[in-house]
Amino acid sequence: MDPQVYNTLILSDLHLGSDTSHAREATQLLKKISFRRLILLGDIFADLNFARLTKDHWKFLGYIRKLSNPKRGIEVVWVEGNHDHGLANIMSHLVGVRVYQHYEWDYRGLRHIAIHGHQFDGFQVNNLRMSRLGTSLYLQLQKLDFKSKPIARMIDRLNTRWLRMSTKVSSGALAFARHHEAQRIFCGHTHEATHIEKDGISYHNSGGWVDSRLTYLTIDETGVQIHEFNEHEYSERVDHRDSGEERGEADSALADLADESGLLEDVEYESVGR
Ligand SMILES: [Mn+2]
Numbered sequence: 001m002d003p004q005v006y007n008t009l010i011l012s013d014l015h016l017g018s019d020t021s022h023a024r025e026a027t028q029l030l031k032k033i034s035f036r037r038l039i040l041l042g043d044i045f046a047d048l049n050f051a052r053l054t055k056d057h058w059k060f061l062g063y064i065r066k067l068s069n070p071k072r073g074i075e076v077v078w079v080e081g082n083h084d085h086g087l088a089n090i091m092s093h094l095v096g097v098r099v100y101q102h103y104e105w106d107y108r109g110l111r112h113i114a115i116h117g118h119q120f121d122g123f124q125v126n127n128l129r130m131s132r133l134g135t136s137l138y139l140q141l142q143k144l145d146f147k148s149k150p151i152a153r154m155i156d157r158l159n160t161r162w163l164r165m166s167t168k169v170s171s172g173a174l175a176f177a178r179h180h181e182a183q184r185i186f187c188g189h190t191h192e193a194t195h196i197e198k199d200g201i202s203y204h205n206s207g208g209w210v211d212s213r214l215t216y217l218t219i220d221e222t223g224v225q226i227h228e229f230n231e232h233e234y235s236e237r238v239d240h241r242d243s244g245e246e247r248g249e250a251d252s253a254l255a256d257l258a259d260e261s262g263l264l265e266d267v268e269y270e271s272v273g274r
């Protein structure tokens with residue numbers, strides 16, 4: 001086991017409920033590495049449809065609940081994303097994690113801010129409903145034949161918009177950090193792990209867990225690092241660990257969460273009516 005204990009681990013954009021969510025790998029990562037603070041930097045959920053959550057998705061949530069047990073001494077923070085909006089508040093009760101719009105902390109004399117990043121993407125803020133519709137359309141398209149030319153062109157256009165968005169988010173975030181006198185700012189939302197330094201402020205994006213690159217950020221005394229999760233590195237160890245007591249605990253947490261999800265369905269209907 002990696003003896004290193006990171007001060008902070010940041011991951012975002014897991015999109016639980018989407019076919020492309022790598023929840024199993026994300027749980028493997030959380031079990032493998034050690035950290036004092038975990039920041040779930042938004043869009044942990046793809047949408048409000050809990051029926052889409054698979055067993056692996058519930059296991060991830062069960063493990064988050066385990067980590068947030070005060071006995072573990074780990075601070076678990078959930079920062080709302082655009083897909084999480086409203087939902088994160090409900091999940092905080094089920095998973096026992098505090099939810100923030102943006103989270104600020106000091107480490108080694110530097111002010112840090114974690115914010116999902118949709119706040120800097122004009123399209124998302126002004127067209128939240130449109131954006132949700134776009135997401136579900138995109139999820140449907142992923143299941144279709146990409147060789148079909150009109151669809152391939154549409155995906156290309158979406159990707160182009162995504163690239164423009166990435167620049168908007170980084171410049172917006174850097175301005176936000178300057179305004180709040182922070183030296184480091186962390187975002188997700190773009191699904192593109194990246195690092196930019198400008199005028200003494202560093203911007204890091206944690207990428208996501210829905211594409212081919214599964215990425216996360218760590219902070220320790222040596223600085224901020226972007227990592228790429230490599231499944232092969234983990235598979236043997238995880239197979240060995242995924243047995244006995246660990247599994248029993250995860251399953252009972254899962255059963256509890258699944259029980260309570262009946263309640264979540266009612267909340268979902270209520271909020272859709274508004
Ligand atoms: Mn987002």
